[in-house]
Amino acid sequence: MEYSRSIQMYISQLVEETVREVLGNQSNSGETSGRQKLIVANWKMNMSLQTITSFVEKLTLAHVRSDVVICPSFPYLFPLSELIQKFNCDVELGAQDLHWNESGAYTGEVSAKMLLEADCHYVLIGHSERRDSGETDEMISKKVKQAISSGLKPILCVGESQGQRQIGKTAEVIRKQVLLALEGIEDISSLVIAYEPVWAIGTGLSATPEQAQSVHQLIRKTIDVQYGSISESIPLLYGGSVKPENASGLSAMTDIDGALVGGASLDAESFAAIIRGFERG
Numbered sequence: 636m637e638y639s640r641s642i643q644m645y646i647s648q649l650v651e652e653t654v655r656e657v658l659g660n661q662s663n664s665g666e667t668s669g670r671q672k673l674i675v676a677n678w679k680m681n682m683s684l685q686t687i688t689s690f691v692e693k694l695t696l697a698h699v700r701s702d703v704v705i706c707p708s709f710p711y712l713f714p715l716s717e718l719i720q721k722f723n724c725d726v727e728l729g730a731q732d733l734h735w736n737e738s739g740a741y742t743g744e745v746s747a748k749m750l751l752e753a754d755c756h757y758v759l760i761g762h763s764e765r766r767d768s769g770e771t772d773e774m775i776s777k778k779v780k781q782a783i784s785s786g787l788k789p790i791l792c793v794g795e796s797q798g799q800r801q802i803g804k805t806a807e808v809i810r811k812q813v814l815l816a817l818e819g820i821e822d823i824s825s826l827v828i829a830y831e832p833v834w835a836i837g838t839g840l841s842a843t844p845e846q847a848q849s850v851h852q853l854i855r856k857t858i859d860v861q862y863g864s865i866s867e868s869i870p871l872l873y874g875g876s877v878k879p880e881n882a883s884g885l886s887a888m889t890d891i892d893g894a895l896v897g898g899a900s901l902d903a904e905s906f907a908a909i910i911r912g913f914e915r916g
C-alpha cells in the first residue's frame with residue numbers, strides 16, 4: 636500500500652516536471668507573463684463630437700476587462716473625459732503627441748501639463764506618421780524625457796519600413812530607435828513600447844504573430860541589456876492592421892502584451908472584439 640502510494644507520488648511528480656519542461660520550452664506561446672494586457676486606440680485625425688458619444692456608450696456596454704486607452708485628437712480630450720465619467724466607462728485617456736518644453740512660444744504645440752489637466756495618463760511618442768513629417772530620434776527622446784518627468788506614461792512607437800525589412804535591417808533599425816529614444820533616461824518604469832512595422836500600418840497587411848514576436852523579443856532583450864530585469868515588466872504592444880480576426884493569434888505570443896490599434900479602433904464593436912481577442916489569447 637505504502638509502496639504503491641510512493642510510486643503514485645513519483646509518477647505525478649514526473650508528470651508535473653515534464654509539463655513544466657514542455658511549457659518552459661514553448662517560448663512563443665502559452666506562457667503567462669504576468670503582464671496585464673493593454674489595448675490602445677489611436678484615432679489619429681478621425682471621429683467627431685457625435686461619433687465619440689456613441690463610441691463610449693457602446694464600449695461601456697461591452698464590459699471589457701483589459702486596460703484600455705483611447706488617444707483622440709487634442710480637441711476631443713475634454714469631451715471624451717466627460718463622457719468616460721458620465722458612462723462610468725473603464726478606459727483611460729492618451730494623447731497623440733506632446734512638446735518637450737513646459738510652455739512658451741510654440742504655436743500649435745501642446746504641453747505635458749495641459750495633457751495632465753485634460754486627464755491624460757498616456758501619450759504616443761514617435762509614431763511613424765510623425766517621424767514621416769520630420770520628427771527625429773533626438774526630438775523623440777526629448778519628448779519621452781518630458782513625458783516621464785511630468786508623470787505621463789509614454790507609448791514609444793518604433794518600426795521598420797518595408798525597404799529596411801527587405802534588406803535585413805529590421806533588428807538594427809529597431810534597436811537604434813529604442814536606444815536613441817531612451818538615451819539619458821534612467822527611470823523607465825512607466826514606459827510602454829509599441830512595435831509598429833511601417834509596412835503594416837493601414838495596409839491590411841499585419842505582421843504574422845511570429846514576425847511580431849521576434850521583434851518584441853529583440854526589444855525586450857535590448858531593454859534588458861541596458862536596464863536589467865525591469866525589461867520583464869515593460870508592456871510591448873503590437874500595431875499595424877490589428878483586427879478582430881488576428882487579435883488572439885498575436886496575443887498568444889509571449890512578448891506581445893497588447894495592441895495599438897488604428898483603423899479598427901474607430902468602431903466600438905470591432906475595437907471591443909479586438910480587446911476580447913487579446914483577453915482570450
Ligand SMILES: O=C(CO)COP(=O)(O)O
Binds near residue numbers: 835838875895
Ligand atoms: O498606426 C497604427 C496605430 O498607431 C496602426 O494603424 P492601423 O491599425 O490602421 O494599421
